[in-house]
Amino acid sequence: MSKLSLDAIVQSQGFGSRKWCRKLIADGEVSVGGVTITDYRAKFETAGLPFTLFGETWEYREHVYIALNKPADYECSRKPSHHPGVLTLLPEQFAWRDVQPVGRLDHDTTGLLLLSDDGPFIHAQSSPKRHLPKVYVATTQEPVTPELVGLLLAGVQLHDEPAPLSAVSCRAIAECQLEIVLEQGKYHQVKRMLAAAGNHCSALRRSAIGGLTLEALGLAEGEWCYLGEAQLALLKLSEGL
Numbered sequence: 001m002s003k004l005s006l007d008a009i010v011q012s013q014g015f016g017s018r019k020w021c022r023k024l025i026a027d028g029e030v031s032v033g034g035v036t037i038t039d040y041r042a043k044f045e046t047a048g049l050p051f052t053l054f055g056e057t058w059e060y061r062e063h064v065y066i067a068l069n070k071p072a073d074y075e076c077s078r079k080p081s082h083h084p085g086v087l088t089l090l091p092e093q094f095a096w097r098d099v100q101p102v103g104r105l106d107h108d109t110t111g112l113l114l115l116s117d118d119g120p121f122i123h124a125q126s127s128p129k130r131h132l133p134k135v136y137v138a139t140t141q142e143p144v145t146p147e148l149v150g151l152l153l154a155g156v157q158l159h160d161e162p163a164p165l166s167a168v169s170c171r172a173i174a175e176c177q178l179e180i181v182l183e184q185g186k187y188h189q190v191k192r193m194l195a196a197a198g199n200h201c202s203a204l205r206r207s208a209i210g211g212l213t214l215e216a217l218g219l220a221e222g223e224w225c226y227l228g229e230a231q232l233a234l235l236k237l238s239e240g241l
């Protein structure tokens with residue numbers, strides 16, 4: 001349990017500099033429990049504190065954990081160059097509080113992307129030592145054959161990789177579509193594995209990370225939601241990190 005002054009609370013949630021937040025409070029733009037507070041020094045218990053800013057209600061969160069159904073033509077990089085960044089799909093204050101994508105999806109890949117401002121969480125989730133399965137649905141240019149599935153399961157050698165990379169599981173789900181589960185997160189891995197196996201990936205969607213599925217989250221493309229404890233638990237490996 002910790003108490004913070006209202007200006008520190010509003011600032012910590014990404015609504016601007018301390019000076020700006022004090023001005024918002026003095027201008028009567030912030031209310032707590034339905035009461036407008038104009039004294040920025042007023043202290044509140046932060047855990048789960050609902051506050052209203054410009055008529056919109058937010059809940060204090062020490063960190064945010066977000067799932068986004070990423071559409072195509074958005075970049076995950078910090079300095080997007082050819083397409084808008086994924087942060088433009090989220091409320092502005094998330095960029096202010098340094099929310100970042102956990103790993104990356106290519107600009108043309110759609111589907112489940114996690115974002116957070118919790119450094120240790122981002123680090124743990126992106127660690128190469130972490131073998132959390134990620135499920136992708138790949139649309140292929142050529143039909144999916146049993147030989148292709150067999151090659152992806154047996155392992156294909158990618159340029160610049162010391163050893164062949166294999167899928168944890170792989171199955172055809174349509175004539176030109178397969179579901180592939182990977183435990184690593186190498187650069188363009190699905191596309192490169194499909195190319196190395198003699199096919200071509202024409203569209204890619206990530207449908208799940210660990211036990212967290214886009215289907216269960218029910219997010220349409222471009223939509224996002226906060227992840228709660230139960231959903232974060234689905235990102236844990238059964239034997240720990």
Ligand code: URA
Binds near residue numbers: 105
């Ligand atoms: N593999 C790819 O080739 N691209 C992605 O965006 C994710 C995995």
